[in-house]
Amino acid sequence: xxxxxxxxxxxxxxxxxxxxxxxxxxxxxxxxxxxxxxxxxxxxxxxxxxxxxxxxxxxxxxxxxxxxxxxxxxxxxxxxxxxxxxxxxxxxxxxxxxxxxxxxxxxxxxxxxxxxxxxxxxx
Numbered sequence: 001x002x003x004x005x006x007x008x009x010x011x012x013x014x015x016x017x018x019x020x021x022x023x024x025x026x027x028x029x030x031x032x033x034x035x036x037x038x039x040x041x042x043x044x045x046x047x048x049x050x051x052x053x054x055x056x057x058x059x060x061x062x063x064x065x066x067x068x069x070x071x072x073x074x075x076x077x078x079x080x081x082x083x084x085x086x087x088x089x090x091x092x093x094x095x096x097x098x099x100x101x102x103x104x105x106x107x108x109x110x111x112x113x114x115x116x117x118x119x120x121x122x123x
Contacts, residue, residue, distance in 0.1 A: 002051040003122040005083065007062070007114065011039035015111045024090055025100075026109070028120060030083035041084075044120055049080040053122050059103055061087065062118040066105035074098035 008031045017023040017040075029041040053059075053076070059066045072095035075085040079101075088096055091104025 001121060001123055002053060002057065003047065003049050003079070003120070005044035005047040005120045007116055007118050007120065008043050008045060009116060010042045010114065013040045014042050015114060018089075018109065018111055018114075025086050025088040026114075027086050028084060033082075033084070042114060044083060046083055052076050053079070053101060058123045059087070059101070060119065060121040060123070061109055062113040062115065062120075064105060064107050064109050064113060066103035066109075068101055069093055069104050070095045070100075070102040072096075072098040072100045075101050 017025050027041045029037055029043055030046040031043040033041055033043060053068055053071055055068050055070060057068045059068060069091050070093055078084040078099055086100045088100050088102050089109055090102060092102045095102055
């Protein structure tokens with residue numbers, strides 16, 4: 001396992017990006033994020049990143065399974081230092097932005113899946 005964190009909450013505007021089919025992403029952050037960033041983020045416990053995520057790795061979010069199709073260079077460092085990146089569910093071969101991890105899976109992540117005490121894991 002490369003990473004394991006538990007969702008502790010989310011900001012008022014955090015799930016709007018997931019509901020928008022053109023966006024289809026969530027922003028994650030350690031639960032000590034500044035208020036202006038916490039408002040748009042899914043917050044989680046502060047955990048150590050044990051190894052850098054890579055293309056082909058498995059990501060499990062709230063019991064939904066995804067595969068990393070691309071990862072931006074910035075996401076590799078901000079996940080380690082801040083528990084922060086943007087998880088984009090579009091399955092592209094190139095990251096939308098440097099802080100993005102691109103994911104694809106058989107079942108979409110839904111707003112109703114996001115719950116406190118669910119996990120974000122990378123293998």
